[in-house]
Amino acid sequence: MIVRPYKLPDGEPKLFLIQQSVHAALSGDLASHWGNKPFAPLVHPEVVWPAIFHHDDGWIPVDKSPPIDRKTKRPVSFLDSPAPDSHAIWTKSIEWAARISPFAQYLIAEHFMTLREHSESAESEAGQTFIHKYEELCETWRDNWEKRHPQCSDEEEKLAVxxxxxxDWFSLWLCLDERSEIHTFEKTPDEIPLTVEPQPNGNILTSPWPWTVDHVHVAVGGYLVPDRDYADTDDVLREMNDWCQLEWRFAPK
Structure with a gap:
């Protein structure tokens, strides 16, 4: 769950709860129509696009019954999820991706391994167990993909990851906080910096223009709940009835 501080127009503090699968769907929406030069289109979009869209499906059961942090008494943010819990969730995402393709499993597993490798728990027993498990499986999935798609180069596989x-990061950048300052994504898939300039009312000027359509309109939905102490999951579930939507409109600068 993404737990985002939010204030109503009258100043009342709230928490905006965005489910991880909703954030992942936003990442898929952002990937749609991508590839206006000099940016490359999605590699094998029949696999890569649904992998992007569904990479956090393992969070669905958790986000339907969000756990409460014992210290803060707020819903647990995905950023604070204990490593063993994250591994179990990531494993479900990887396993469920089999319905798309073993190559989708490879992409999602590589993504989560990188997250763990760059985390504080990378050297922990749980972290190393997770990484080693999926290093072996990724090799198998990649080999099977290459046998069936010998024209897909190593560079294309790396680009897909x-x-x-x-x-994923583009979507999180939008979801985690209200943005008002110019931001440049330095590490785009093609290593071409992408600059976004937030404007009033969710409008965002973008340079260079990376999509093959004239403008892009995306949105996410989530629950506004009181920013208060919660006793347990049932307590927060009773408050999850105020559905809200955030929208962004991208246009060329």
Missing amino acids: AQLRFF
Whole structure:
């Protein structure tokens, strides 16, 4: 769950709860129509696009019954999820991606391994167990993919992983906080800096223009709940009835 501080127009503090699967769907929306030069289109979009869209499906059961942090008494943010819990959730995402393709499993597993490798728990027993498990499985999935798609180069495989990682971060950047300052994504899949300039009312000027359509309109939905102490999951579930939507409109600068 993404737990985002939010204030109503009258100043009343709230928490905006965005489910991880909704954030992932936003990453898929951002990936749609991507590839206006000099940016490359999605590699094998029949696999890469649904992998981006569904890479956080393992969070669905958790987000339907969000756990409460014992210290803060607020819903647990995905950023604070204990490593063993995250591994179990990531494993479900990887396993469920089999319905798309073993290559989708490879992409999502590579994404989560990178997240763990760059985390504080990378050297922990749980972290190393997770990484080693999926290093072996990824090799098998990649080999099977290459046998069936010998024309897909190593560079394209690396680009596909980079595309998933970029759109995941692009979506999180939008979801985690209200943005008002110019931001440049330095590490795009093609290593071409992308600058976004937030404007009033969710409008965002973008340079260079990376999509093959004239403008892009995306949105996410989530629950506004009181920013208060919660006793347990049932307590927060009783408050999850105020559905809200955030919208962004991208246009060329």
